[in-house]
Amino acid sequence: MLVSRQLKLVQRPSGLFQADNFTLAEETLTELADGEILVKVIYLSLDPTQRVWAQMDSYLPAVKLGTVMRSFGLGVVVESRAEGFEKGDLVSGLTGWQTYLVAEARQLQKIPRVPDLPLDAYLGPLGMTGLTAYFGLLDVGTPKAGETLVVSAAAGAVGSMVCQMGKLKGLRVIGTTGTEAKCQWLQDELGVDQVINYKEQNVYRALRKAAPEGIDIFFDNVGGEMLDTVLTQINIGARIPLCGYISAYAANEVPGIKNLSVLISKRAKIQGFLVSDYYPRAAEAFTEMAGWLKAGKLHYRSDIYEGLETAPDVINKLFTGENTGKLLIKLADA
Amino acid sequence: MLVSRQLKLVQRPSGLFQADNFTLAEETLTELADGEILVKVIYLSLDPTQRVWAQMDSYLPAVKLGTVMRSFGLGVVVESRAEGFEKGDLVSGLTGWQTYLVAEARQLQKIPRVPDLPLDAYLGPLGMTGLTAYFGLLDVGTPKAGETLVVSAAAGAVGSMVCQMGKLKGLRVIGTTGTEAKCQWLQDELGVDQVINYKEQNVYRALRKAAPEGIDIFFDNVGGEMLDTVLTQINIGARIPLCGYISAYAANEVPGIKNLSVLISKRAKIQGFLVSDYYPRAAEAFTEMAGWLKAGKLHYRSDIYEGLETAPDVINKLFTGENTGKLLIKLADA
Numbered sequence: 001m002l003v004s005r006q007l008k009l010v011q012r013p014s015g016l017f018q019a020d021n022f023t024l025a026e027e028t029l030t031e032l033a034d035g036e037i038l039v040k041v042i043y044l045s046l047d048p049t050q051r052v053w054a055q056m057d058s059y060l061p062a063v064k065l066g067t068v069m070r071s072f073g074l075g076v077v078v079e080s081r082a083e084g085f086e087k088g089d090l091v092s093g094l095t096g097w098q099t100y101l102v103a104e105a106r107q108l109q110k111i112p113r114v115p116d117l118p119l120d121a122y123l124g125p126l127g128m129t130g131l132t133a134y135f136g137l138l139d140v141g142t143p144k145a146g147e148t149l150v151v152s153a154a155a156g157a158v159g160s161m162v163c164q165m166g167k168l169k170g171l172r173v174i175g176t177t178g179t180e181a182k183c184q185w186l187q188d189e190l191g192v193d194q195v196i197n198y199k200e201q202n203v204y205r206a207l208r209k210a211a212p213e214g215i216d217i218f219f220d221n222v223g224g225e226m227l228d229t230v231l232t233q234i235n236i237g238a239r240i241p242l243c244g245y246i247s248a249y250a251a252n253e254v255p256g257i258k259n260l261s262v263l264i265s266k267r268a269k270i271q272g273f274l275v276s277d278y279y280p281r282a283a284e285a286f287t288e289m290a291g292w293l294k295a296g297k298l299h300y301r302s303d304i305y306e307g308l309e310t311a312p313d314v315i316n317k318l319f320t321g322e323n324t325g326k327l328l329i330k331l332a333d334a
Numbered sequence: 335m336l337v338s339r340q341l342k343l344v345q346r347p348s349g350l351f352q353a354d355n356f357t358l359a360e361e362t363l364t365e366l367a368d369g370e371i372l373v374k375v376i377y378l379s380l381d382p383t384q385r386v387w388a389q390m391d392s393y394l395p396a397v398k399l400g401t402v403m404r405s406f407g408l409g410v411v412v413e414s415r416a417e418g419f420e421k422g423d424l425v426s427g428l429t430g431w432q433t434y435l436v437a438e439a440r441q442l443q444k445i446p447r448v449p450d451l452p453l454d455a456y457l458g459p460l461g462m463t464g465l466t467a468y469f470g471l472l473d474v475g476t477p478k479a480g481e482t483l484v485v486s487a488a489a490g491a492v493g494s495m496v497c498q499m500g501k502l503k504g505l506r507v508i509g510t511t512g513t514e515a516k517c518q519w520l521q522d523e524l525g526v527d528q529v530i531n532y533k534e535q536n537v538y539r540a541l542r543k544a545a546p547e548g549i550d551i552f553f554d555n556v557g558g559e560m561l562d563t564v565l566t567q568i569n570i571g572a573r574i575p576l577c578g579y580i581s582a583y584a585a586n587e588v589p590g591i592k593n594l595s596v597l598i599s600k601r602a603k604i605q606g607f608l609v610s611d612y613y614p615r616a617a618e619a620f621t622e623m624a625g626w627l628k629a630g631k632l633h634y635r636s637d638i639y640e641g642l643e644t645a646p647d648v649i650n651k652l653f654t655g656e657n658t659g660k661l662l663i664k665l666a667d668a
Contacts, residue, residue, distance in 0.1 A: 052599075059599035223595055245595035256590015261557055261579035263606030265386075265393035270604050272597030 002029045002038070004100035005308055006068045012055050015252060016316045021054070022069065022097075024309065029102050032081040037105045039075035041095045042334055044308075045123045046315045046327040047072060047157075048221075051249040059274060068096040069311075074111075074123050075101075076334050085110060090334075092122060097311055099331050114290050119334060120302040124326040125161060125289055128275055132243060133161035134285040135278040137219055138169075140241035140271050145170030147216035148235075150207070152226050154192065155182035156318075157300075157326035158243060162219045163192050164298050171217070174210045176203065176226065178321040185324065189299060199321075203229050214238075223247045224255050231259040238268035249319060301325030336363045336372070338434035339642055340402045346389050349586055350650045355388070356403065356431075358643065363436050366415040371439045373409035375429045376668055378642075379457045380649045380661040381406060381491075382555075385583040393608055402430040403645075408445075408457050409435075410668050419444060424668075426456060431645055433665050448624050453668060454636040458660040459495060459623055462609055466577060467495035468619040469612040471553055472503070474575035474605050479504030481550035482569075484541070486560050488526065489516035490652075491634075491660035492577060496553045497526050498632050505551070508544045510537065510560065512655040519658060523633055533655075537563050548572075557581045558589050565593040572602035583653060635659030 007022045032038060052058050053070050063070045073095030077085055082105030085091070093108035095101055111122050124130065136158075137143060149166040153159045154175025163186060166173040174194045175186045186192040194210035196203060203226065207215070214235035220227055224247030227240075234240070248254045263269065278285070292298035303323045305314045308331055317323040341356045366372060386392050387404050397404045407429030411419050416439030419425070427442035429435055445456050458464065470492075471477060483500040487493045488509025497520060500507040508528045509520045520526040528544035530537060537560065541549070548569035554561055558581030561574075568574070582588045597603065612619070626632035637657045639648045642665055651657040 227594075228590075242594070242597050245598065248595055254592050256562075256592045257594055258588050258590045260561075260576070260591055260594075260604070261582055261606075263576050263604060264579065264608065265606070267607055267611060269606070270594070270597060272595075272599070272603070273601055274598065277601060 002100055003027065004029055004098050006096070006098040007308060007311060008067060009054055009063045009069045010065055012062075012065070013051065016319060017051070017054070017312050019312055022312050027098075029100060032079060032102060035082050035104055035106070036102055037077050037082050037085050037091070037108070038079040039091055039095065039101050039103060039108065040078050041073050041075045041099055041101065041331045042119060043074045043123055043304075044095070044097060044311060044329040044331060045072040045074070045127070046311065046318060046329065047128075048244050048246050048249055048318050050315065051319065059276075068098050070094055071097050072123065072128060074119060074127075075108075080105070090119070090122065092127060097308060099308060114294075117293065120304065120326070120328055121293065121300065123328060124157060124300045124302060125293055125298055126286060129157045129326055130161055130289050131278055131282055131285050132275040133158050133165055134289060135275065135281070136241040136243050136273055137162050137165050137217075139278070140273050141217045141219060141239050143169050143171050143217055146172070148172045148174065148211050148213065149217045149219065150174045150176070150211065150215050150230060151219045151221075152176050153221035153244070153246060154186055154195070155324050156221060159219070159221055160186070160190060160300065160325060161298070163190050167191050168292065168297060174207070182324055185301075198226065204232070207233050217241070219243060221246055224257075228255075228257050228259050231257070231262050234262065234266050234268050236266050236268070238266055240268065240270040242270050242272040246319065302328050304328045304330050306330050336434055337361065338363055338432045340430070340432040341642060341645060342401060343388055343397045343403045344399055346396075346399070347385070350653060351385070351388070351646050353646055356646050361432075363434060366413060366436060369416050369438055369440070370436055371411050371416050371419050371425070371442070372413040373425060373429065373435050373437060373442065374412050375407050375409045375433055375435065375665045376453060377408045377457055378429070378431060378645060378663040378665060379406040379408070379461070380645065380652060380663065381462075382578050382580050382583055382652050384649065385653065393610075402432050404428055405431050406457065406462060408453060408461075409442075414439070424453070424456065426461060431642060433642060448628075451627065454638065454660070454662055455627065455634065457662060458491060458634045458636060459627055459632055460620060463491045463660055464495055464623050465612055465616055465619050466609040467492050467499055468623060469609065469615070470575040470577050470607055471496050471499050471551075473612070474607050475551045475553060475573050477503050477505055477551055480506070482506045482508065482545050482547065483551045483553065484508045484510070484545065484549050484564060485553045485555075486510050487555035487578070487580060488520055488529070489658050490555060493553070493555055494520070494524060494634065494659060495632070497524050501525050502626065502631060508541070516658055519635070532560065538566070541567050551575070553577060555580055558591075562589075562591050562593050565591070565596050568596065568600050568602050570600050570602070572600055574602065574604040576604050576606040580653060636662050638662045638664050640664045
């Protein structure tokens with residue numbers, strides 16, 4: 001009998017995640033029923049949205065206390081009683097924080113393998129991360145070549161994709177991030193035009209200097225003070241795809257946005273979106289992004305940690321700004 | 335020689351307008367040059383946006399100190415040296431707070447008269463007010479019959495138009511306002527489905543009760559706390575046309591919006607707009623609205639005061655919630 005090791009949520013976080021929000025458990029897996037597959041989890045994807053899932057109902061109900069922490073992940077099929085799924089197939093979806101799971105096959109997505117790509121790409125540029133960047137920028141942001149794009153959390157998993165897609169679409173790209181190393185990576189390796197270290201610089205003045213002609217698109221992962229500052233410098237007709245609100249996820253006190261009325265004089269919009277609404281169009285993005293990847297035009301970086309037990313600590317890097325690129329926990333080899 | 339009486343802005347307001355923000359002046363008008371018209375102002379239109387104009391640069395530069403206060407108005411041509419304009423023609427546009435003006439004809443708009451309509455209609459349902467309501471609701475709000483629409487400052491000039499157009503388009507309409515008399519007018523005469531007196535009721539709970547299935551469109555004239563409360567009750571795909579931000583115009587301290595991140599989980603948008611962007615499409619709105627007016631399907635109310643000197647005091651009714659319908663100052667008969 002196969003045993004799955006699991007991290008269950010036993011206490012809702014306040015501020016950052018704490019070790020005692022979770023408990024380690026073991027579950028002996030049962031025989032597969034028809035339509036089910038047994039999956040070995042290879043990578044867990046750590047995403048800011050998990051902080052919301054752990055705390056409250058949102059677009060998904062809050063994770064129930066006493067159950068396995070909800071998480072995206074990538075796995076490999078070990079055994080299948082579902083049509084269309086075979087041993088060795090790659091699958092992604094809500095695996096949860098556990099080493100193995102038995103799931104109805106339709107709850108997970110079979111991944112078409114692209115030759116020569118490492119597995120972490122399927123949770124990064126070719127996964128939810130890439131789709132989020134792709135549709136948020138192109139569909140919500142509707143960029144036109146020559147426009148100025150500002151990306152917050154630019155060195156993050158989504159942000160770094162957005163920056164590069166912005167360049168590929170002919171935009172002038174300004175990224176904000178919190179360390180010098182990330183600034184360098186953005187500028188030297190990803191080709192971002194201007195970077196702002198929000199921890200070191202006055203963001204208002206730095207933006208004025210970096211975007212003297214104003215901001216056309218603000219791809220925002222952060223919200224809060226950053227959004228409030230950018231609002232003062234948007235152009236007429238500006239679009240603000242609101243992708244995340246990291247500033248609030250692990251904060252007890254949320255600072256209010258004071259400059260919203262500028263949306264009127266600038267005929268501008270803030271539009272929230274969820275990648276799940278774009279799943280039906282995933283193939284179109286997958287094709288273009290796989291092309292960019294193979295042509296070496298899209299770079300990505302994974303921050304990979306090992307072992308299930310590290311997840312509650314490692315995930316906090318998303319909120320303290322310590323990660324560079326897609327944060328993953330490796331649980332097993334394929 | 336004709337003398338125009340004028341109110342000039344001499345001090346920027348802080349909070350509400352004060353009498354000493356203005357000074358009364360007289361200007362002797364000169365002979366017309368080619369292309370100019372002499373206009374007698376009949377009505378001044380008092381609008382919340384004037385509070386912004388008096389204070390700071392926005393979509394228009396701030397009114398210069400020592401110059402006539404900027405204002406929309408309706409006038410009649412007294413003398414013309416411009417092609418296409420004749421004595422007796424109605425014109426509207428930025429007349430300013432003055433009894434007469436000499437202007438280049440192209441700075442004002444000639445108004446096609448609809449038989450049997452009183453003149454105040456051209457600053458209300460058939461003026462900027464009506465166009466604002468029409469395009470804000472239909473173009474930005476993209477309503478679908480059966481949806482739930484909430485309108486703030488619902489008894490105001492724009493708000494009362496939006497409520498009625500909402501009903502004409504098959505929406506369930508909820509209006510917020512600040513007096514019982516306005517509540518009654520909205521419900522009994524305009525056919526609004528539910529009204530909320532925000533000064534008497536807990537808006538959060540009243541909205542829950544009035545819109546148990548959530549809010550699809552929020553036509554917002556107010557911003558601030560009202561917007562923050564509505565955000566907690568929007569549906570997936572909600573649209574928030576941001577028309578005005580009255581709560582901030584005469585306030586020294588602007589409360590921040592704390593619930594903006596809900597735009598993400600609800601895939602919703604807040605979109606500012608200015609009626610001036612829709613002037614090229616004015617004819618399309620004019621036709622439909624004139625039809626509604628003639629058929630008795632669109633009711634409007636003007637709050638008319640008399641005399642130029644009353645303007646600085648009367649305009650504050652927009653910010654204290656004392657007006658019902660379109661606020662006008664009558665300066666002369668046609």
